[in-house]
Amino acid sequence: MARRFIVEADGGSRGNPGPAGYGAVVLDPATGEALAEAAEFIGTATNNVAEYKGLVAGLRAAHALDPQALIHVRMDSKLVVEQMSGRWKIKHPDMKPLAAEAQRAFPPDRVSYEWIPREKNKHADRLANEAMDAGKSGRQWEPRDSRAALDAGPARSSAARAADAAAQASETSGSQATATVGWGASADLGAPATFVLLRHGETALTPEKRFSGSGGTDPELSAAGRRQAEAAAAALAARGTVQAVVSSPLLRCRETAEAVADRLGLEVRIDDGLRETDFGAWEGLTFAEVRERYPDDLNAWLGSSKVAPTGGGESFATVARRVAVARDKLVARYAGRTVLAVTHVTPIKTLVRLALGAPPESLFRMELSAASVSAVAYYADGNASLRLLNDTSHLR
Template structure:
């Protein structure tokens, strides 16, 4: 698995244009540990130029640590986030070369962008202000001059990449946020293991759809074609999902795109076993797994916390790719529950409190300000 970093960046100008500076910090996505800081006084500039300079510095700092890393950028500048995500056009001549430079640091698809409120970008904001203060004195910012050492950074949350945002208030998002990106979440049709309630993850036999599962795939394909809202189809790489996705895509006349991040959890030595069989053979490991999302199944399985990190990364990449569109994601129980949990800002134990039937539909809408709204959960009306 590649390293995953969070880059938080900010920039400011005292006068706009006026004396300006930027700050950026690179964090380990899994632990929240601060890996690098960058800040600089850049003379007279606008807020937007300083923000872009902060973004570039943060990406370059991440590149110096690991050029193969996957990055989530978090900024409180909606302008930069929307422009770099491709949702807003870049019109200002000062912004175009800066945006182009930022895009060149990492290959396309390895960086996702997310807006955060200003109060959650305090680290980068502090660095930017330190650089501006030192610039007024004719001094250059250095890491040793940072007003708070790295040990003073707040303790990380369990899943930094998956940090939820508050849901929009009321029945709909404000009109100025534009058309949301909607993920319609389809659990694959049944396999031979599904009715037996056996663990079937990404480390098992990769079963095909059963005859019942193929009928379910045809039924959901007909229902989605009748609605006429799906604009793209993305699937887990596992066979049961690809077969379900292909049934829908054939009806819609679109191609299926595969995303590795949408695969099911790896259940290790539990693959192919029932819950009762796991309870009998691995009682202590099962209790630990049920008690913490950081616990992994026996034999090198994947914890729910690890699944959440990769699912959140895929979510952000797909949001950037399909901004403002309605996309069908054909995936599994754990990724769907994870996307729903994160949209609601629910605690990890919510994973054990949702029911998802085979070939069921759920839906989450994502807005330009980073908020999400759950629209549908476990709909099986098309199967009746």
Template sequence: MRTDSETSRGTTTLVLLRHGETALTPEKRLSGSGGSDPALSETGRRQAEAVGRTLAAHGTVRAVVSSPLRRARQTAETAARRLGLEVHVDDGLREADFGTWEGLTFAEVRERHPHEMAAWLASPAAVPGGTGERFTAVARRAARSRDRLLARYEGQTVLVVSHVVVLRTLIRLALGAPPASLFRMELSAASLSAVAYHGDGTATVRKLNDTSHLADLR
């Protein structure tokens, strides 16, 4: 049942931007919060500029919030300059920690740790790389960050710059999809997705893995 206060609230839109490429991205290597924190590559910097131009042309973003990791902050700062906004950092948006799997490809992990990989793919409660972060823990902190943003920027459009696991998690939660759906979403480097959160507590995924703004870079 909707209350009067719920129906009077506006829609808050989170525009979800995966950071631009790093040297590890083209090789599809696991790059979480427990690794080397790589910077954007030259391609990644050009991608961030392209995102900034596109968002500035739309003129709807009113705030920029980023993961604390370098590749996300660099992407956010580049876009924010185009938007004339400051970057706010939220630690809950950092990437998952993949433990000893950091820097490896999926194929390398499957070859070296087949049973651990199978368990990780099967259960969000499994620990990656022996010391990494469970997807259940990522979901909790991503949801807390989402709730902070919705309270702080009610009725506005916010650019959220983060990483593939966190952004997939936010989309999964909006859809009410099972954890296994995390492995069934493609979120390319510097891609844009969007989730609208309505005053009645519902959420709508309005965009997924849009890379049209990168067409001139290909």
């Protein structure tokens, strides 16, 4: 049975036209729980444009949770509801492309619409106003749970848990959205959100091929690693395409990210979802040492993405759910832009695997060198395209 979501969306303009923003929330219809939120300051626009953009954002957020769901949209914009329901003609030239974008964001035959009074649309209205307030201060809106992540550590919001469920489905069925669309199908959807994925430079543990995750000693870059970070920074600065930098909270990634950000004149945003797997009791050991000490546990881990390392580590399935949550938030935040994500082996391989719709065992079939660059583009219809994998040309 298809999952069902409620999408509530709103948009506002302080001047009509004037400084504008939108907000959208995906709700569980049974519990009323907020599963995902989206908001953005969009510059000078009309109320109608902002409301349509809120609808598009809400449908994209629902698509990220489950592209096969049934969606019931509730908005206090009579215009958007009637036009998207097909009862009113879309005459204004600014509305036609936005309506078409909404239809691409989620299959129209799986979406229904309902008008509600403004007082029943308070959640989306609040998000839209938060976005406009952020824009007034020269900032973009950030989800509350991502702002809290720096203080809360691994604790996750209800939205993250819901998105985790969608990623869990992909562990067994692959990426449904990607699998159903052929090459070139996303060419008319505008500029994608492009992730340039940079693995951190070497640490003292890297050349020894020791397990080094988020549960170990958090090593710094070695001298070789710092040289690699500078080489990557120079290459990325020469390309001139990176518009933002995000990083895992672990030291080796922050040091690598700062080398690039300094070259580009950008700040580094920390995203806890990009941290490496916690390898539990295997942290700091070589593969051979793990094989000797924990042979049965290692065989079970190699045989199933749902098995965690010895001593309370994370399974690859758990990491995939965490990474998918981070991916979806970053795609929404950097739609149409290029963001550098400085992270680790497992998160990068996971993003590649999910983009390709590949099975979990593909994680063991990819080479990913220290300070290598990969790239994945994410389009408005939810599809992804792998553009680069394990480029180390800047290190030679």
